Amino acid sequence: MNVQPAGSPGAAPSPERLPERRGSSLSSKTSEGLWGYLFIFPQLLGLVAFSLIPLVSAFVISMMNWDGMGTKQFVGFQNFIGQLRDEEFRIALVNTVYYTILSVPTGIVLAMLVAVGLNRVRGKILYRLIYFMPNITMSVAVAVVFMWLFNADFGLINMYLKQWFGITGPSWLTDSRYVMPSIAMLSVWMGLGGNMVLFLAGLQGISRSYYEAAEIDGAGKWQQLIHITIPLLSPTTFFVTIMSIIGSFQVFDQSFVMTSGGPAKASYTLVYHIYETAFADFTFGKSTAAAVILFLMILSLTLFQMKMSRRWVHYED
Incomplete structure (x- = not known):
């Protein structure tokens, strides 16, 4: 029976090294994901501040009786x-x-x-x-x-x-x-x-x-x-x-x-x-x-x- 040395090209990877490689791969993907979120953060912040929040506010105000200055009165779908x-x-x-x-x-x-x-x-x-x-x-x-x-x-x-x-x-x-x-x-x-x-x-x-x-x-x-x-x-x-x-x-x-x-x-x-x-x-x-x-x-x-x-x-x- 032929036994190949651990360092030979045809040898199977050492079981002890597999977790290290997987951990390195996961760490690399996590780092890339964090950098991606960092780059899109300014645009995401603008989207939330100038689009999503005003959109939700519009739906809320549409169910109110409001003159722009006084208190708001909820009227449901009457508007x-x-x-x-x-x-x-x-x-x-x-x-x-x-x-x-x-x-x-x-x-x-x-x-x-x-x-x-x-x-x-x-x-x-x-x-x-x-x-x-x-x-x-x-x-x-x-x-x-x-x-x-x-x-x-x-x-x-x-x-x-x-x-x-x-x-x-x-x-x-x-x-x-x-x-x-x-x-x-x-x-x-x-x-x-x-x-x-x-x-x-x-x-x-x-x-x-x-x-x-x-x-x-x-x-x-x-x-x-x-x-x-x-x-x-x-x-x-x-x-x-x-x-x-x-x-x-x-x-x-x-x-x-x-x-x-x-x-x-x-x-x-x-x-x-x-x-x-x-x-x-x-x-x-x-x-x-x-x-x-x-x-x-x-x-x-x-x-x-x-x-x-x-x-x-x-x-x-």
Whole structure:
């Protein structure tokens, strides 16, 4: 029988050394874990202080009758019931949904078309810069400029409509039929650059081999767009759709600056309703209840979209 020395290459590890190695491995993992928690601690602290605690506080205040100064009185779900029965809340909800229907599909389609066009030309970096600039401009400043553009008497839009087409432009911001489409046009223009950059990144991630195979099979540009580009851009489209809907339900700046919710509350949105309920009526409990309802609506829509995405979002293998 051959017995190998303890120090030979084929020898089994000494039983006495196994606990030492395991202990060393566990100590190394513990040290790495501690360093990981140390690095994420500042972000975790900010998340708790500025997100989780305010979120819990909002749910608590939504069940209180509070004017922001005096004592709080617990009223349960009365604030939620009152908001759902409130005519102004229903008007704001209808206006917000209408604005979402106007702005989100239009913004996504235009951003995708612009991205497809820029993906085929030279100087992409310069064009990306030009298109992205409105996205980083202050929304209040943009709204003030568009107030002048949409002015019914001396605005540039109506002036060019009259000179070029002989059309008398409408009262964009003072007619209840046109005020929400006007705000939607402003929002589409502002968000076009950001969505375009996302679509452009998605386009550059599509392998060129798909288009080469389609060209060999005789597929034209339109067929390539329908059968290759759009399906393989579906993950980007899904992300842009979710973010656009969330942003559209939170529209406030444009309505506040350009129309103050008018005319006749035609541009009165949910966030504007939350603002007025809190800082005009000083009923913070009702205002927070409306904010919680808005949060639950956005959460429900997002979860629904994530569930439905399994049917139409295609990931490249």
